Amino acid sequence: MLQQETIDIIKSTVPVLEENGEKITKRFYELMFGNHPELLNIFNHANQKQGRQQKALASAIYAAAKHIDQLEAIIPTVVQIGHKHRSLGIKPEHYPIVGKHLLLAIKDVLGEGASDEVILAWEEAYGVIADAFIGIEKNLYIEAESQDGGWKDFRPFTVSKKVKESDVITSFYLKPVDGGKIASFLPGQYISIKVKDGNDSFTHIRQYSLSDAPNGEYYRISVKRERYNSEKPDGRVSNFLHDMIQEGDHIEISAPAGEFVYVPDENPIVFISGGVGITPMMSMLKKAVQSDVSDITFIHATMNGNVHSFHKEVTDVVNENTNVNYYIAYEQPTNEDIQQKQFSVDGRLTIKTLEQWIPSKDSIIYTCGPVPFMQAVYKMLRELGIETDQIHYEFFGPALELN
Known part of the structure; x- marks a missing residue:
């Protein structure tokens, strides 16, 4: 448990983290990889170069500081990140390395603003947060190895x-x-x-x-x-x-990991994918038709038929199950697509088409695709009156905010 004085100091840094979060995380990775290049065998170099990892970490640190007096509020995020860490092979011995370089980065970026008491408070807070990650990941490692057919690393x-x-x-x-x-x-x-x-x-x-x-x-x-x-x-x-x-x-x-999973529900189920975001939806769709779901809608948006994967697989599922509706949006359909009438609408998904295709406001939504696609879909769903707890989504890469 953190002392109240520590909590107060951490909370006082929230505005500073909101302003300088990405500067701190950028410096953090520079320092850590400079001293521990072996960690480049684990971390995604592309996410580093494009700044996605820095942004995601800054968001996580900001959330931890904001909720430092009620860390249970960020447990879902800890579990989500924990799955990724277990899948990548992040181990308890990595956390002291991260903590050391995070504090160094805070000092470097904030300068005089990082007083001794601020650094000591963050050192204590990081220890508590790291223990939460390590505990959750320990259970995930045990589960991955001990399950039938499971394995270690x-x-x-x-x-x-x-x-x-x-x-x-x-x-x-x-x-x-x-x-x-x-x-x-x-x-x-x-x-x-x-x-x-x-x-x-x-x-x-x-x-x-x-x-x-x-x-x-x-x-x-x-x-x-x-x-x-x-x-x-x-x-x-x-x-x-x-x-x-x-x-x-x-x-x-x-071994398989992840929190973005299909859960059977009595309400209508809607899958909305963009481009390669169709991949997890294929597994979900095949499981959904085995469940007692009366209404399933599968919506896929992509450029055209040349880059549309799994069309035949989805069509086969539709033909074998009367409770599945299938809609396709092609942004730039080819002449062949037009001749074969393979798509439902010409252009990107709009709020009008989603309103027509989604059975009801009680529908449970699963969506995956490029970040701009999901941001647009999320906004339209909210405007249609779909509640946030009915919308489930997955990022390919570090988690970001949709709203």
Whole structure:
């Protein structure tokens, strides 16, 4: 428990953190990686370069300071981050390193504003927050290893099949090298894969949603090829997978993780995906039709049919289940799309189309896609009267705010 004096000091820093949060986290990563370059084997380099990780960490620190006297308010966020940490292999011994460099960064950025009493208060507070993460992650590690078919850290899998789903997305079917059991998962969860190409001294870890229903035999991930250059580095691993990984090759993966999962409900269920955000929805959809749900709506928005993955799979589900409605929005349909009448609307999703397609204001919404897409969808859903606790979403990468 923190003393009231410590709580008061931490709360007094909230306005400063709101103003300087990203400066502090940027300096934090510079210091930490400078002293511990081995941690670059765990952290996503692209998120670092694009500033997403710095922004997400700044938001987390701000939330912790704001709720320092009621840390239970941020437990859902701690659990969400804990899943990512367990999937990446973050261990208790990493937390003192993070704490040391976070305090150094606060000193560097705030200068005289970081008095001894402020630093001491933050040192004490960080210890409490770190213990919360370590405790939750300990349980997640135990659960991952002890479950039927589970394992510790990373395990080698073979690419048993590689399937091109569209011009930009390819699926990889993964089976364990040892031929043993594999852990089940909840629809919407992801796995981390660890790869190393010959052009880099560091390993790279990326998290990909499981895009098929649990089956006990294989995992399927479906990877979008991102553009890769010095200005857009997040395509490094996806291009490596598309170009270099072939059937029969081995990839190390961690056990399934994640809090963005489908939960059966009596109310209508609506899945709204944009682009590659369709991947977790495939697993959710296949589970939903097995549940006692009377009304399921599947909405997908993408550029056109050339980049539309899983259309046949979804259509097959629709044809086999009378309680599923399927709508497609193509922003720039091709002539072939127009001739085949494969889409429902020409253009981006609008509040008018969502109002027509969503069965009722009681619907439970699951959405995933690029951040601008989800921000737009979230805003429209709220304007339609959908309550925040009915809207569930997932970010590919560090968590950000939609509202």
